[in-house]
Amino acid sequence: xxxxxxxxxxxxxxxxxxxxxxxxxxxxxxxxxxxxxxxxxxxxxxxxxxxxxxxxxxxxxxxxxxxxxxxxxxxxxxxxxxxxxxxxxxxxxxxxxxxxxxxxxxxxxxxxxxxxxxxxxxxxxxxxxxxxxxxxxxxxxxxxxxxxxxxxxxxxxxxxxxxxxxxxxxxxxxxxxxxxxxxxxxxxxxxxxxxxxxxxxxxxxxxxxxxxxxxxxxxxxxxxxxxxxxxxxxxxxxxxxxxxxxxxxxxxxxxxxxxxxxxxxxxxxxxxxxxxxxxxxxxxxxxxxxxxxxxxxxxxxxxxxxxxxxxxxxxxxxxxxxxxxxxxxxxxxxx
Amino acid sequence: xxxxxxxxxxxxxxxxxxxxxxxxxxxxxxxxxxxxxxxxxxxxxxxxxxxxxxxxxxxxxxxxxxxxxxxxxxxxxxxxxxxxxxxxxxxxxxxxxxxxxxxxxxxxxxxxxxxxxxxxxxxxxxxxxxxxxxxxxxxxxxxxxxxxxxxxxxxxxxxxxxxxxxxxxxxxxxxxxxxxxxxxxxxxxxxxxxxxxxxxxxxxxxxxxxxxxxxxxxxxxxxxxxxxxxxxxxxxxxxxxxxxxxxxxxxxxxxxxxxxxxxxxxxxxxxxxxxxxxxxxxxxxxxxxxxxxxxxxxxxxxxxxxxxxxxxxxxxxxxxxxxxxxxxxxxxxx
Numbered sequence: 235x236x237x238x239x240x241x242x243x244x245x246x247x248x249x250x251x252x253x254x255x256x257x258x259x260x261x262x263x264x265x266x267x268x269x270x271x272x273x274x275x276x277x278x279x280x281x282x283x284x285x286x287x288x289x290x291x292x293x294x295x296x297x298x299x300x301x302x303x304x305x306x307x308x309x310x311x312x313x314x315x316x317x318x319x320x321x322x323x324x325x326x327x328x329x330x331x332x333x334x335x336x337x338x339x340x341x342x343x344x345x346x347x348x349x350x351x352x353x354x355x356x357x358x359x360x361x362x363x364x365x366x367x368x369x370x371x372x373x374x375x376x377x378x379x380x381x382x383x384x385x386x387x388x389x390x391x392x393x394x395x396x397x398x399x400x401x402x403x404x405x406x407x408x409x410x411x412x413x414x415x416x417x418x419x420x421x422x423x424x425x426x427x428x429x430x431x432x433x434x435x436x437x438x439x440x441x442x443x444x445x446x447x448x449x450x451x452x453x454x455x456x457x458x459x460x461x462x463x464x465x466x467x468x469x470x471x472x473x474x475x476x477x478x479x480x481x482x483x484x485x486x487x488x489x490x491x492x493x494x495x496x497x498x499x500x501x502x503x504x505x506x507x508x509x510x511x512x513x514x515x516x517x518x519x520x521x522x523x524x525x526x527x528x529x530x531x532x533x534x535x536x537x538x539x540x541x542x543x544x545x546x547x548x549x550x551x552x553x554x555x556x557x558x559x560x561x562x563x564x565x566x567x568x569x
Numbered sequence: 570x571x572x573x574x575x576x577x578x579x580x581x582x583x584x585x586x587x588x589x590x591x592x593x594x595x596x597x598x599x600x601x602x603x604x605x606x607x608x609x610x611x612x613x614x615x616x617x618x619x620x621x622x623x624x625x626x627x628x629x630x631x632x633x634x635x636x637x638x639x640x641x642x643x644x645x646x647x648x649x650x651x652x653x654x655x656x657x658x659x660x661x662x663x664x665x666x667x668x669x670x671x672x673x674x675x676x677x678x679x680x681x682x683x684x685x686x687x688x689x690x691x692x693x694x695x696x697x698x699x700x701x702x703x704x705x706x707x708x709x710x711x712x713x714x715x716x717x718x719x720x721x722x723x724x725x726x727x728x729x730x731x732x733x734x735x736x737x738x739x740x741x742x743x744x745x746x747x748x749x750x751x752x753x754x755x756x757x758x759x760x761x762x763x764x765x766x767x768x769x770x771x772x773x774x775x776x777x778x779x780x781x782x783x784x785x786x787x788x789x790x791x792x793x794x795x796x797x798x799x800x801x802x803x804x805x806x807x808x809x810x811x812x813x814x815x816x817x818x819x820x821x822x823x824x825x826x827x828x829x830x831x832x833x834x835x836x837x838x839x840x841x842x843x844x845x846x847x848x849x850x851x852x853x854x855x856x857x858x859x860x861x862x863x864x865x866x867x868x869x870x871x872x873x874x875x876x877x878x879x880x881x882x883x884x885x886x887x888x889x890x891x892x893x894x895x896x897x898x899x900x901x902x903x
Contacts, residue, residue, distance in 0.1 A: 287754045288725070386845035402614070403847050431614045431781035436827035436843045459755045461829035485833030489901075502759045504788040506813050506828050507897050513788065515760035519724045 247279030248317040248337070248419040248452050250299060255312030257294050257303055267526055268294040268307060270476040273551070278317065281446055281453040283467030283484070285460060285499070287520040291476035292456045293343065296422050299454070300334055301325075316420065336366055339413030341406070343425040343456075348409060349397040355408055356393035359415060366416055374415065381411045385441045403434030407441065414445065421446075422454045427462060439466050460499045464488050469557075472496050475521035475532035478551050482558040492560045494539045531563070539564050571625065571658075571743060571775065572601040576634035578620050578801075590852055594620040595631070595801045600794065604742065605773035607790030609809065610798050611783055611824060613848050617801035618779045622745045625777060626660035627651070639742075659736035663748035665728035669720040675731055676716040679704070682738040704734040708764055726757035733764065744768070746789075747779040762788045783824055787813060797821045800848075800859040807884030817880070817891035820860045830898040840894035858889065866890060 257269040268291045276282050286292040297303045299314050301322040314322045319333050334340070342348040350358055356375065363374040375393070382389035385407045397405060406426060413421050423442065427435035443466060446453045455467055463470050464484060471481040472493065480493040491497045498516040505513065518536030525532055530545040537544065543563050551561040576598045582591040594617045602608045610618040623629040624636065627643070636643040638654045646654060662668055669678055683697045705712045708730040720728055729749060736744060746765060750758040766789050768774045778789050786795060787809055795812045797805040797820060805818040816822045826841040844863050853859050854872075861871040870889050878885040 287756050386847075401847055432783070432827040433613050433781070433823060433844070434847065436829075437845045437847075439829075440843050440845065459829075461755070461831065464831040464833070465829035467832075488831050488833035499756055500831075500834075502756050503831070504759060504762065504784040506784045506787055506825065508900055510788060510791055513759055515763055516756045517760075519727070520754065520756070 246318075246419075247450050248319075249278035250274075250276040250317070250420065250452070250454075251313075251315045252276070252295075252299070253313045253315075255295070255298055255314065256310040257291070257298050257307055258310055259294075260306045260308070261523075263523060266523060267476050269298060270526075272312070272476075272478055274471060274478065274481075276452065276454060277469070278452050279450050280468040281443075281455060281466055282469045282471060283455045283457065283463030284471045284473060285457055285463050286473035287458055289475075289520050289522065290473045292458075292473045293424055294476075295473070296340075296424050296454065296456050299422060300338055300340060301330055302334065318419075332366065335362065335418065336416045337418055337420060339416070339418030339421040341409045341413045341421065341423040341426055343428065349405060351397050354394055354396055355400075359393070359412070362412065362415065368416070378411055378415050381414055382407070384445070385410070386437070401434075403430055403438060406430060406434070406438050410438075410441065410445070414449075414451075418451070420452045420454070422456070424456045425458070426455070427457070427459070435462070442466065461503055464500075472499070475525050477532060478559070478561065479533070480558075480560045480562075482555075486558065492554055492558070492565045493533075493562045494537050494564070495533050498536075498538075531561075570601065570603055570639055571777075572635075572637040573625075574599050574635040574637075576621070576624065576636065577632045578617075578624060578629065579632045593801050595624070598634075598796075598798075598801075598803055600796060600806075602743070602775045602777065602794075604775055605769055607769060607776045607778060607793030607809075608796065609778040609780065609786035609790050609793065610796050611780060611786055612798040613781060615848060616798045618798050619747055620801075621798075622660065622747045622777060622779045625743070626658055626745050627655040628660070656739050657741050658743045658745060659739065659741040661729075661732055661736055661744060661746045661749045664752050665725060665732050666720070666752070668732045669728060671720055674717055674719055675723075676701070678720075678731065679716075679735055679738060682735060686739060700738065704737045707737060707768070708734045709760070710734070724757065725753040726761055729753055729761050730764065733761075733768075737768075741774065743775045743777065745777045745779070748781070749778075750785060751780070751782070758785065759788070765789045781824075782828075783813060784828055797824065800853060802859060803878060803885075803887065804860065805884075805886040805888075806878070807880075811884050813897065815884070815893050816896065817884075817886040817893055818860075818888045819864050819866050819894075821886075822894050822896045823863075826896045828898070833901075835898035835900055837898055838894075838896040841896045841898075858887075866892075 252272055252274040255269055255272045258265045259268050284292050298309055303309055316322055319337050359378045360371055363371050368374050379389040382392050427438055457463060467484050470484050470487045472479045474495050480496045491500055501514040502516045531549055534540055534544050549561045549563045551559055554560040554565050576595055578595040580592040580594055582589055600608055610621055612618045624631050641654050679701050680697060683700055687697050702712045710730055750761050762785055765776055769776050778786055780786050791809055793809055795809040796803055799820050805812055805821045816825055823844050826843050830837045846863050856875055858871040858876055861867045876887045876889045878887050880886055
């Protein structure tokens with residue numbers, strides 16, 4: 235049977251290696267590739283921000299890391315190797331289940347709605363513990379309390395509360411507590427701040443930042459907000475139409491974006507200082523069914539820098555300098 | 570021109586098992602918006618900013634104070650006049666998904682208000698079609714591409730543009746935009762904000778912009794007035810850029826600190842601080858500063874006396890110990 239829940243925090247940061255991952259959704263109009271041939275190394279101990287618009291496949295990618303893509307989605311091929319756990323896509327069902335929660339913590343989009351409305355938060359912590367064979371349930375509750383306290387909440391009140399008694403920002407913190415309470419070494423946050431106002435967003439991000447540093451965990455942040463990634467992440471991965479468009483170290487990508495889509499995303503952030511005319515809206519619509527059928531670059535229709543070649547051929551995702559990858563014909567590889 | 574004097578709104582309490590005390594959603598709020606002007610209300614969820622917008626749009630009664638639209642007092646005009654007055658004030662809500670009937674095409678959604686307008690001015694069907702093309706053009710949509718579509722076939726940004734087009738059909742003089750872009754993908758937000766800005770410039774439509782995002786408020790109303798609202802009261806008010814660049818109230822400073830800092834392009838302001846404590850929705854003592862429980866700079870006086878708005882007439886703040894702090898991110902030099 236499974237081993238006893240370890241009492242000491244993990245010391246080694248866990249990385250994730252994704253290779254040739256393909257996820258399709260079956261729809262009335264046929265198979266739509268939501269994630270298409272993604273190769274991605276998520277470095278242990280870092281905060282990786284995955285950014286994309288609605289329909290870019292970023293949430294599907296996150297679910298695929300857990301091997302929990304919801305129907306009608308289906309993982310067609312590829313591998314997701316989590317250090318110390320193995321390939322999530324080929325592990326047996328029981329090991330997968332144990333890995334979720336214990337190794338991989340997940341904070342859902344709209345954590346507001348991911349709690350059970352009928353039982354108190356404390357009971358849900360105990361349920362989680364039982365389903366993961368935690369022997370020391372008292373210790374687990376104590377740990378939950380510590381985490382809640384750490385996030386600036388009245389722990390006793392929260393544990394005895396039902397979800398409707400908590401505000402949006404508080405529920406999001408409770409979601410983070412659930413992801414961490416079993417000492418997961420990898421935490422995946424799917425749009426953790428989307429429904430929150432700026433102040434709650436800032437405090438949730440501050441919490442993620444400080445817990446990440448304290449525990450030396452690997453954090454994956456999925457969002458459509460470039461500002462959130464730019465503030466928090468060590469590395470940025472830009473997704474477009476189910477494929478990777480660009481990745482690199484955050485400050486480097488922000489200061490010198492290479493892909494026209496990345497440039498557009500950065501320009502579209504309204505700022506509170508400086509010249510307002512520098513903000514330029516991104517034109518066109520997010521990728522849809524038709525986009526995926528294109529043989530050329532997925533961003534072709536919206537690209538201000540397109541050339542003839544872009545319409546017929548899809549640019550390969552290639553290295554463009556140290557720690558940097560870009561899929562664009564207009565970017566000359568540096569090495 | 571809209572003028573609001575000492576507006577107050579109290580939601581009555583309830584008795585019984587699920588009862589609660591009366592909630593003072595808006596207290597002592599005064600402002601005026603000239604034609605084509607912009608006013609933004611900034612604050613967290615639950616601070617009362619939405620209630621102000623709903624009162625202006627006539628969806629909510631107020632407890633005390635005066636609301637004057639083009640000189641007509643909302644409380645005293647007769648019913649028919651009130652309808653005409655309120656038609657000039659159009660509300661654009663947060664969720665374009667809920668604002669449009671999913672079973673009706675864009676053409677149907679837009680033709681209803683246009684039919685009313687046509688009847689009022691004795692125009693025919695051709696006028697309706699022409700006007701529909703006009704408003705769709707104004708919001709930056711290709712009429713042929715959208716009129717026969719249903720709302721679910723459009724992106725969030727397009728849907729919000731349709732909602733704005735529908736508001737424009739009745740030729741309003743004021744738009745009240747309540748979190749109008751917060752449900753839209755960040756990449757498409759700026760396009761809708763630009764549209765609101767253009768409507769101000771081109772048609773002299775006044776804009777009341779309600780948001781928790783200081784940056785988008787600045788984008789649509791850089792030349793307007795900004796009101797920072799906390800628990801229904803004005804914490805700080807002044808010309809938008811003045812409030813942003815020289816914030817005096819600790820709450821304004823917290824909101825400005827919350828704007829993400831772009832690594833690689835900016836460095837955080839030296840005084841940036843983010844309160845981890847959430848807004849409590851309980852009653853605050855009558856004689857204490859509303860923000861005192863969360864304020865890192867609170868002094869004993871803040872617990873015993875509620876600060877009144879002070880400062881030069883243009884830029885005012887309700888704080889006993891106002892102090893400018895550097896919380897806005899600074900651009901890095903290349």
